[in-house]
Amino acid sequence: MRIPRFYQTQTFALNGVFQLSDEASHHASRVLRLPVGATIELFNGDNRAYTAEITAVSKKSVDVKITAEREANVESDLKIHLAQGISKGDRMDFVLQKSVELGVHEITPLFTKRCNVKLSGDRLEKKQEQWQKIVISACEQSGRNFVPKVLPAMKLTDWLAAERNGITVTLDPHVKTPFSGLAEANEYHLLIGPEGGFSEQEVLATAAAGCHPVQLGPRILRTETAALAAITALQCHFGDLG
Structure with missing residues (x-):
């Protein structure tokens, strides 16, 4: 199954815990209905991909923890x-x-x-x-x-x-x-x-x-x-x- 991906603007740190943006929280919890423990992927435009685990879900917010990061440059040289x-x-x-x-x-x-x-x-x-x-x-x-x-x-x-x-x-x-x-x-x-x-x-x-x-x-x-x-x-x- 394809892991859901979300764009966030902040800088990520391994083992860091933070709250997804309002839009991403709504999509994760209300549209995709992702539960606590679900794995997602985050990116912020730095050509790296960050694996995260959902640690808390409420009506208006989703908290995640960064569990891994990797170089993920798929850009053309052109x-x-x-x-x-x-x-x-x-x-x-x-x-x-x-x-x-x-x-x-x-x-x-x-x-x-x-x-x-x-x-x-x-x-x-x-x-x-x-x-x-x-x-x-x-x-x-x-x-x-x-x-x-x-x-x-x-x-x-x-x-x-x-x-x-x-x-x-x-x-x-x-x-x-x-x-x-x-x-x-x-x-x-x-x-x-x-x-x-x-x-x-x-x-x-x-x-x-x-x-x-x-x-x-x-x-x-x-x-x-x-x-x-x-x-x-x-x-x-x-x-x-x-």
Whole structure:
């Protein structure tokens, strides 16, 4: 049986006893109904996994004791930074979840001309928190012990103007360069458009910013499909898939 995994922000010490966060306590006691003596696994983003035993369960809290720790780095040597045009509904959530499963290192949501999602102020702040929670949940599920950051959402123009290391890649079904034709690097920035793609002006701006256009075949892909297929291609050619 798979051991339940929980992300916690604190530093762990062997034989240390502490209380799980409210959210983790609720999930452990009310959703999973884990009893005293049950074994769980904890992580805090330091690429280690911590085995813990539940020592007390109440209506609102769960106490645990750290019984073992181990190095548990399952990260690819390839760092993929996903810059994703924000899409409506569950599509953005889906991209975040699955890109984390595929090993993405960092994510920047982008506002573009054809982005039909209006977010600002408190709504944007709450959405950012929701996106980060989705990433954490995906790490719990996939066994990752490093937590990718969802960086603050920004305009495409600002993102293109920023300095960065590595190679910046964007998709274009009209070019002939495949992913295998890219120069090998340890870091790639993957730029994916929203529903409806980039505008003509944005395509020109990506070229002016030095983005490398590559193709994933002759077919037009949905934004969520494009992101995941491109991450997979990068991991297969330069990372730890395949």
